[in-house]
Amino acid sequence: NAGVTQTPKFQVLKTGQSMTLQCAQDMNHEYMSWYRQDPGMGLRLIHYSVGAGITDQGEVPNGYNVSRSTTEDFPLRLLSAAPSQTSVYFCASSYARGRGEQFFGPGTRLTVL
Amino acid sequence: GDSVTQMEGPVTLSEEAFLTINCTYTATGYPSLFWYVQYPGEGLQLLLKATKADDKGSNKGFEATYRKETTSFHLEKGSVQVSDSAVYFCALTLITGGGNKLTFGTGTQLKVEL
Numbered sequence: 001n002a003g004v005t006q007t008p009k010f011q012v013l014k015t016g017q018s019m020t021l022q023c024a025q026d027m028n029h030e031y032m033s034w035y036r037q038d039p040g041m042g043l044r045l046i047h048y049s050v051g052a053g054i055t056d057q058g059e060v061p062n063g064y065n066v067s068r069s070t071t072e073d074f075p076l077r078l079l080s081a082a083p084s085q086t087s088v089y090f091c092a093s094s095y096a097r098g099r100g101e102q103f104f105g106p107g108t109r110l111t112v113l
Numbered sequence: 114g115d116s117v118t119q120m121e122g123p124v125t126l127s128e129e130a131f132l133t134i135n136c137t138y139t140a141t142g143y144p145s146l147f148w149y150v151q152y153p154g155e156g157l158q159l160l161l162k163a164t165k166a167d168d169k170g171s172n173k174g175f176e177a178t179y180r181k182e183t184t185s186f187h188l189e190k191g192s193v194q195v196s197d198s199a200v201y202f203c204a205l206t207l208i209t210g211g212g213n214k215l216t217f218g219t220g221t222q223l224k225v226e227l
């Protein structure tokens with residue numbers, strides 16, 4: 001099992017550019033989510049999904065889009081990158097029911113100039 | 114809303130010292146509580162968890178007890194090692210229609226020196 005994988009590991013964008021951060025899991029988890037990590041702020045939830053075709057907003061959704069066409073994949077799209085989106089992005093997955101462990105990917109470090 | 118408050122870091126200790134990282138929470142229901150650890154350059158890993166009051170989670174010498182009366186989940190270890198240097202996050206989750214969402218504290222960086 002590869003667990004949760006994320007690509008790319010690092011990315012530099014210019015303001016206004018768009019890009020997609022990829023996330024995939026091979027554990028058949030229903031629940032997937034995206035967090036951003038900023039110094040002194042912990043991790044904040046951007047978007048989440050409880051199954052294929054179902055997504056919802058988290059705490060800081062503005063400027064980001066998601067879709068969930070398969071159980072395995074949950075890409076995060078930045079439509080028009082801004083310097084405020086410079087952050088480390090983590091994808092996580094878990095079983096939707098119960099209160100079990102969430103499994104995190106290794107992260108994508110994004111810099112927007 | 115739900116929230117988690119952790120002591121600020123960095124915390125610097127000598128090897129074999131006793132560690133306590135304080136964590137308190139506010140939640141509208143009965144959350145499950147977690148400690149996650151992030152080693153340099155890596156993602157988060159679950160360290161331990163507790164799902165109901167008075168439960169004690171433990172792993173790798175770390176312990177934390179779910180105290181409902183004080184809404185706390187303090188992390189402790191009797192003798193830290195250099196390899197424990199990392200950032201530690203306290204978190205909670207509540208069962209809702211929206212699935213398994215985690216609310217994190219801001220993280221506490223631990224540095225252990227020889």
